[in-house]
Amino acid sequence: MSKHSAYNTKSSRTKNEYKRANHTVHACDYHVIWCTKYRKKWLSPKIQDRLKEIIEEKQEDYNYEVIAIETMSDHIHLLVSIAPHFNVTEIIGQIKGYSSHTLRREFRWLRRIRSLWTPSKFVSSTGGVTLDVLKEYVENQKAPQQLKLFDQIMDDIS
Numbered sequence: 001m002s003k004h005s006a007y008n009t010k011s012s013r014t015k016n017e018y019k020r021a022n023h024t025v026h027a028c029d030y031h032v033i034w035c036t037k038y039r040k041k042w043l044s045p046k047i048q049d050r051l052k053e054i055i056e057e058k059q060e061d062y063n064y065e066v067i068a069i070e071t072m073s074d075h076i077h078l079l080v081s082i083a084p085h086f087n088v089t090e091i092i093g094q095i096k097g098y099s100s101h102t103l104r105r106e107f108r109w110l111r112r113i114r115s116l117w118t119p120s121k122f123v124s125s126t127g128g129v130t131l132d133v134l135k136e137y138v139e140n141q142k143a144p145q146q147l148k149l150f151d152q153i154m155d156d157i158s
Helices: 045-057 087-105 110-112 133-139 144-157
Strands: 019-021 023-026 029-035 064-073 075-081 122-125
Touching: 019 064, 029 087, 045 075, 045 087, 064 133, 075 133, 087 110, 087 122, 122 133
Parallel strands: none
Antiparallel strands: 019 023, 029 075, 029 122, 064 075
16 A cells, blocks of 8 residues: 555444444544644644654554544544444543644654644544545545535535
8 A cells, every 4th residue: 555545444344344332333434624723834844744653653542543534734533433332522632632742742843833733623424425435525625626525525524
């Protein structure tokens, strides 16, 4: 897989791939987007690659599973599975906090930035479309039509 392509761990879920926990069987997948503060283009390709690694490495600690991820110079798209007994907002907050802390430690020039991420985020459950459709959307983030759609979404949450 190329350095700049989306991370992929699965394409879709079948009945046998549902997650199981005490008293629940679930498939809770979310499309999450968050931006850099003021939509500044702080995320260079090197930082984007490291950010993907950081998000991947905390899956077990923070109780989520990455399905697909793509980064741009000013925002992140994450397709993630989170069990229903965990708070999606809290987990995304942990990811944002840890990634900001780690990136600032590793890329010294980021320390001069007061806040790396905006406090806002977009979260959508994937129940309305298939995982394959969302996965393709996340993987093709750099296509011009996706950028236009993203701007519309961000206008709605701003």
